[in-house]
Amino acid sequence: xxxxxxxxxxxxxxxxxxxxxxxxxxxxxxQFGQAPNPNLPWPQFDVSSYAASINYDGPSSxxxxxxxxxxxxxxxRPVPVEQKPDLYLGGSQAWNLAPPPNSPPGTAPIPTSQPAxxxxxxxxxxxxxxxxxxxxxxxxxxxxPAGENVEVSFTVGGKYHYAGTINARNQVERVRTWIDTPVLxxxxxxxxxSDYKDFGGVQFPAHIVRAEGxxxxxxxNIASVKPNPAVDIAVPQNLASAPAQxxxxxxxxxxxxxxxxxxxxxxxxxxxxxxxxxxxxxLNEERSLVLIDKIKELIPNKPIKYVVNxxxxxxxxxxxxxxxxxxxxxxxxxxxxxxxxxxxxxxxTLNPDRLSKSKKQAKFETYSDKYVLTDGARxxxxxxxxxxxxxxxxxxxxLPAEKILIEADAYTPAAPNTPPPAVPNPxxxxxxxxxxxxKLDVSQIAxxxxxxxxxxxxxxxxxxxxxxx
Numbered sequence: 001x002x003x004x005x006x007x008x009x010x011x012x013x014x015x016x017x018x019x020x021x022x023x024x025x026x027x028x029x030x031q032f033g034q035a036p037n038p039n040l041p042w043p044q045f046d047v048s049s050y051a052a053s054i055n056y057d058g059p060s061s062x063x064x065x066x067x068x069x070x071x072x073x074x075x076x077r078p079v080p081v082e083q084k085p086d087l088y089l090g091g092s093q094a095w096n097l098a099p100p101p102n103s104p105p106g107t108a109p110i111p112t113s114q115p116a117x118x119x120x121x122x123x124x125x126x127x128x129x130x131x132x133x134x135x136x137x138x139x140x141x142x143x144x145p146a147g148e149n150v151e152v153s154f155t156v157g158g159k160y161h162y163a164g165t166i167n168a169r170n171q172v173e174r175v176r177t178w179i180d181t182p183v184l185x186x187x188x189x190x191x192x193x194s195d196y197k198d199f200g201g202v203q204f205p206a207h208i209v210r211a212e213g214x215x216x217x218x219x220x221n222i223a224s225v226k227p228n229p230a231v232d233i234a235v236p237q238n239l240a241s242a243p244a245q246x247x248x249x250x251x252x253x254x255x256x257x258x259x260x261x262x263x264x265x266x267x268x269x270x271x272x273x274x275x276x277x278x279x280x281x282x283l284n285e286e287r288s289l290v291l292i293d294k295i296k297e298l299i300p301n302k303p304i305k306y307v308v309n310x311x312x313x314x315x316x317x318x319x320x321x322x323x324x325x326x327x328x329x330x331x332x333x334x335x336x337x338x339x340x341x342x343x344x345x346x347x348x349t350l351n352p353d354r355l356s357k358s359k360k361q362a363k364f365e366t367y368s369d370k371y372v373l374t375d376g377a378r379x380x381x382x383x384x385x386x387x388x389x390x391x392x393x394x395x396x397x398x399l400p401a402e403k404i405l406i407e408a409d410a411y412t413p414a415a416p417n418t419p420p421p422a423v424p425n426p427x428x429x430x431x432x433x434x435x436x437x438x439k440l441d442v443s444q445i446a447x448x449x450x451x452x453x454x455x456x457x458x459x460x461x462x463x464x465x466x467x468x469x
Contacts, residue, residue, distance in 0.1 A: 004150040006136055006143050009170040013203050015133035020231040023204060024051040025222040029067055032212055033183065033314025036075060037392045038339035041215040044070040045083075050220055052124075053231045056134055059125050060233035063087045076389035076426045087114075089121035090235040101264055102451040104415045111236035113244035116284065119160075119179040119350075120189070126156065127191040129172040129205065132164050149173070159350060171196050171203070178350065182284040182318035185348035185356070187213050199225035246286050248294040251453065254402040256378070258298055259446050259453060260291060265315060266448045268406050269295050270399070272375040275305035278328070279397050279406050280448055281319035285353045288322035304328050306365070306373060308382060310408040310448065311391040312336045324362045325354040331373070333384065333393035334366035383438055385410055388430045396434070403441050407431060408448035411459055415451055424463040432459055 010016060026049060030042035049066040064087070068080040086097040086109070094117040099107035126135045132152075141154035148168035155161050164175040174192050181187045189212050193205035204225040210218040249262040256271030265282035276299055281288050295304060307323045309332040310316055320330055321344060332340065340362065348356035365371070371382040381398040388394045390409050397406040410431035414420075435442060435456070442456040 004148065004166040004168050004170055006133070006141060006150065006152050006166065009166045009172065010133045010137060012170040013129055013133060013172070014227065015130050015137065018130045018134075018202065018227050019057055020053070020055045020228055021128065021130060021202070021204075022051070022053045022224075022226040022229045022231070023199075023222055024049065024224050025208075025220045026050060027220040028070075028216075028218070029065060030215065030217050032217060033181070035215075035312075036072075036390065038312050038336055042213075042217065043072075044216075046070055047220070053229065053233075054125055054128065054131065055231040055233060056125065056131055058091060058231075058233065059122065060090045060231065061088070061121060061125055062231070062233055063121075063124075076387075076430075078425050078427065079423050087117070087121065088233060089118065089125070090233050092118060093235045093239055094118045094121050095236065095239055102415045104418050111239055113239050115244060116182075123160070123177050123179050123189050126162060127175040127177060127189065127210075129193055129203075132162065132172050132175050135162065136164070169196070171205075180348070180350040181213070181314065182321070182353075183314045183343050184213050185343075185346040186350050189217075200227070202227040246290045248290050250294065250298065253404055253444060253446060253453065254399070256299075257399065257402060257404060258295075260294060261452070263287070264449065265408075266446070267291060268397070268446055268448075269298065270378070270380060271299050271302065272305075272373075272378060274302065274375070276302050277306045277308065277373055277380055278304050278323070279308045280310055280316060280408065281307050281323050282316050282448070284318045285322045288319035291319070292322070292326065306331050308332075308373075308380075308395075308397055309336065310396075311394045312339055313391060313409070316408055316448070321353055321355040325358050325360055327360070327363075329363045329365055331365045331367075331371060331382065333395060334368055335393045337364050337366050340364075383434070385431060385434050386437075388427055388434075390427050396431070398438075398440050398442075400441070403443035404446060405435070405440065405442045405444070405456075406446045406448065411445065411447055411462065413445075413447050413450040413452070413454045413458060414462070420462050420464055428459060429463045432463055 027047050029045045029047045045067040047067045051064045053062045065085050067083050071077050088095050094114040095111045097109045099109050125131050136152050136154050139154040141152050144151045150166045153163040162177045165173045167173045176190045178186045191210045195206035197206050206222050208220045247262040248260050251259040253259050258269045260267040268279040270277040307328045369384050373380040383396050385394045411428040445454050
């Protein structure tokens with residue numbers, strides 16, 4: 001058996017002649033950044049169908065998944081429902097085809113821009129065996145012997161580094177690349193290939209395993225592969241002509257209390273005598289910067305002194321680094337502090353953010369069960385939502401004078417006129433039980449997802465008869 005070669009691997013796998021590819025299978029998928037505890041892997045979903053179509057010349061891709069969450073033996077979660085994400089990439093645009101957020105059941109799907117997914121979906125194209133070889137040949141790859149293997153490395157677009165292993169059978173065995181994520185910075189994506197077979201004239205792995213951020217992300221058994229199908233993916237007109245913009249809409253909940261919406265994730269700004277407390281900095285720096293601008297407009301001449309983080313899930317913590325750079329103190333469960341300290345120490349070279357440039361040290365105030373912020377006039381209580389299956393460190397914020405409850409992911413109000421679920425969501429049941437145990441007098445619930453502010457009566461309706469027991 002002779003040593004591996006980039007050119008021979010490209011010939012063996014038909015890289016030059018493969019303009020597009022389709023493959024499908026089943027296995028497991030894991031939800032990145034959504035671990036129920038900072039020290040646990042991403043939660044698992046069972047995948048009954050995974051179908052990918054890739055046009056290497058685009059580059060473009062279309063991935064359809066049918067999945068259900070796997071319920072851990074020691075964690076209470078909602079009854080799993082079948083999810084069917086429909087995911088696209090066309091050049092520099094990513095989008096999903098889905099009903100609009102908070103729409104009633106039966107609403108027709110529409111293309112929704114997903115700018116944060118562009119890097120990951122592009123990496124998935126070049127981390128297929130044929131894609132890796134095509135990219136290597138097109139980007140002046142460097143090859144270095146490693147025993148009978150060869151290590152191949154190159155950079156795409158002057159920014160994204162790829163490194164792969166070709167084994168002695170001239171098969172791509174592993175591909176490593178790095179993408180930017182708001183919490184982890186330069187995030188390793190590692191894809192391994194094994195059990196190559198001849199699928200209708202094309203060599204392709206029957207088993208694909210991907211890890212992201214150090215934990216499993218995908219584990220697929222491939223059932224079918226089709227080389228050079230017609231894969232024509234055009235960017236939807238509504239996205240091509242009107243790129244998504246980050247906006248902040250404001251609703252005043254009480255004097256000095258502002259509900260900040262305008263996207264999928266919300267925040268609440270609370271004015272104190274000489275500073276501001278912000279509840280939640282979700283998504284990414286782009287969102288945080290428009291929040292800062294809007295808060296300055298609403299409450300001029302006062303600094304944002306504290307940012308209260310509800311839990312470590314990346315969609316709710318992705319904007320925190322921007323507020324560290326802005327000298328805010330991060331108020332978070334004590335379980336999360338070491339996680340953030342480690343994550344924020346990682347390099348942010350792909351898309352440098354403000355904190356990566358200022359290199360400021362994060363300031364934390366942490367708690368286990370309860371924490372109170374007060375300026376002597378307005379009191380802000382922070383409580384751990386004990387026993388919630390969504391996250392071990394999920395917290396709520398309560399304003400006792402205003403009777404306002406702020407929470408994320410425990411209860412997401414449904415769209416208007418949507419009937420309550422047949423089976424109550426255990427996260428919402430647990431939230432109500434915590435409200436009762438803590439003896440909180442709640443008039444308004446500012447949910448950090450969903451269509452808007454609701455009442456405690458709406459929560460009771462959502463959980464049905466469970467609330468009357």
